């Protein structure tokens with residue numbers, strides 16, 4: 001918690017402008033850092049920042065960078081991320097980040113400038129109906145029409161963003177409203193008759209769930225980002241250990257359960273481990289915790305955990321029975337529900353089940369072949385080994401994202417950050433920057449593809465300016481790799497606009513003032529990663545020039561079942577490189 | 592087998608299969624509250640047969656009445672999604688309660704001296720009122736259940752309806768369990 005948090009009662013009762021109230025309100029909320037970009041409609045608020053310098057404002061280089069930075073900060077710290085932008089283009093540039101935060105339930109509050117109230121609707125200069133534009137992608141949004149509503153609105157915005165199922169809230173601030181004056185008073189509490197999220201699970205439902213689980217022979221815990229949001233990793237561990245129940249996590253659940261534990265199955269879903277998907281299809285009891293049965297997890301819904309009774313614990317009632325009908329739904333905060341549930345459970349005899357799973361792990365580990373050409377999997381495998389999982393790793397979207405999820409060994413909650421729901425390329429660099437502002441205890445590593453890096457690379461300037469000790473890795477395969485993979489596997493290798501003409505990434509990073517190196521050989525990987533980890537006083541950039549045409553396996557093609565799962569082919573061909581693969585097979589099993 | 596739930600938008604919108612539900616939504620009377628609800632139905636592909644909005648007994652709330660169609664799972668999602676909106680105070684599916692409902696229609700129907708009395712007779716049967724008259728038209732106001740108003744309009748169709756406006760259904764839970 002920030003030292004500012006709490007009342008600034010010496011300021012209560014003073015007459016202030018809306019802009020001053022805004023800054024004071026952020027201090028009341030304990031906001032440590034704001035990611036923003038000024039402009040005409042918000043210039044009054046920026047003026048108030050001059051005298052109230054308690055707030056650390058970070059000038060990003062593009063407003064999309066600001067929203068992703070706020071997301072990264074929020075995911076890495078559990079606090080609410082804050083964005084401040086101007087009207088019109090400033091506000092519309094935040095849209096992708098807001099949509100991303102909405103899909104992934106990330107608490108951020110975006111403050112946008114707006115043209116004066118009396119000009120709204122006139123197609124005024126830099127006017128955009130951002131409240132209308134963001135209505136379907138925010139948890140809630142506001143247009144402040146009266147300065148006397150401002151403090152209360154800010155209080156509500158933070159409350160709504162961070163409670164229940166978290167999400168983005170936008171507050172639109174007309175220029176004239178912010179210039180009006182009123183007495184400053186910050187409400188201590190929020191009372192909204194229309195918003196009361198359920199946190200305590202229903203005892204009767206929990207009992208019903210316990211009865212089902214106690215009768216299970218082959219249970220699996222299917223765990224999503226809700227466990228991390230609710231800070232329930234400990235409760236999850238207690239439950240899994242007591243039941244002796246294997247645990248598989250979604251992409252957002254990575255880190256909620258240490259993958260070094262025997263009970264870990266790693267990630268499930270389209271690019272999940274072979275054994276996690278098989279275990280789910282054979283289990284007789286599926287305990288879904290803070291997960292939402294996303295189509296990238298279930299594949300063909302009818303065949304997903306078809307043999308299993310299902311319990312679903314989630315804070316969001318609308319996530320229940322949305323995609324899959326379950327036997328026992330429990331609405332509530334995951335942490336509280338797990339605490340109650342664990343007391344009603346018996347130790348199950350899962351010895352045979354675990355033995356079967358161990359056998360599956362041995363027969364079908366994650367695999368890749370490391371030859372002369374450098375493989376992305378090897379880089380990410382090494383990153384996990386060198387850091388021993390002690391890093392916050394922020395990925396972009398594509399093959400490198402899946403390989404990182406697979407080959408890094410996740411042990412800490414809040415150590416894995418990615419854009420899952422929206423799948424936003426360009427997410428990693430600014431989100432990692434946000435994470436680096438919030439986390440000083442662990443190194444922050446940004447892993448991007450060569451495509452995605454170029455979508456928000458302008459934030460290199462912000463990162464260098466603030467000397468953030470980040471490790472910035474670009475996995476350069478010269479392709480929009482994931483799309484190329486789909487074209488290869490499902491579109492008869494008719495490659496359409498997936499090969500990238502790239503800049504010299506090392507020179508580019510250096511132009512931003514960031515020390516940089518290129519790695520082209522497997523033998524250099526470990527040394528380079530160590531060098532980056534040891535680098536102090538600012539960011540360090542590495543381009544890994546990896547083999548160009550490589551695929552992510554296992555893969556369950558979209559909408560299909562485990563029966564259609566493609567495991568790593570026995571002989572992995574690396575087409576364009578013409579590499580002969582007589583090389584070492586590397587394997588990794590989670591747990 | 593796992594029971595899948597398919598998206599509302601991809602399901603048959605065949606009115607015969609999908610049950611009609613009348614849902615009453617009490618919301619904070621705030622800027623944009625109506626848009627949020629209309630937008631939700633559009634974004635999720637839910638059916639709207641009618642949607643009405645108006646003030647209530649309290650200054651700071653509005654009541655919306657939505658008539659929608661869907662199977663049980665879709666209706667369950669609609670209610671959950673409505674509840675999820677921050678400004679929503681209360682959502683009641685009146686379909687499971689006994690409720691009173693009214694729909695109001697203004698119908699401008701073509702009339703000649705020959706047809707006028709016949710039209711007026713129909714109006715009388717439906718207890719509709721004549722609210723405007725011209726040499727070539729009659730404008731009638733009918734209030735009642737949706738079915739009654741539908742029937743009224745059906746009866747007027749042969750005379751040629753020139754213009755029509757309907758409010759859509761408004762409804763309240765019934766307190767007295769019997770006919771008044």
Ligand SMILES: Cc1ncc(C[n+]2csc(CCOP(=O)(O)OP(=O)(O)O)c2C)c(N)n1
Nearest residue numbers: 398399400423425449450451452480481482
């Ligand atoms: C903003 C955006 N545009 C397009 C896509 C579709 N898409 C998904 S993965 C991908 C390729 C990413 O390429 P790269 O960043 O090089 O990563 P790689 O798959 O090669 O590791 C694309 C284009 C997306 N997810 N986001």
Ligand SMILES: [Mg+2]
Nearest residue numbers: 449450479481
């Ligand atoms: Mg690439």
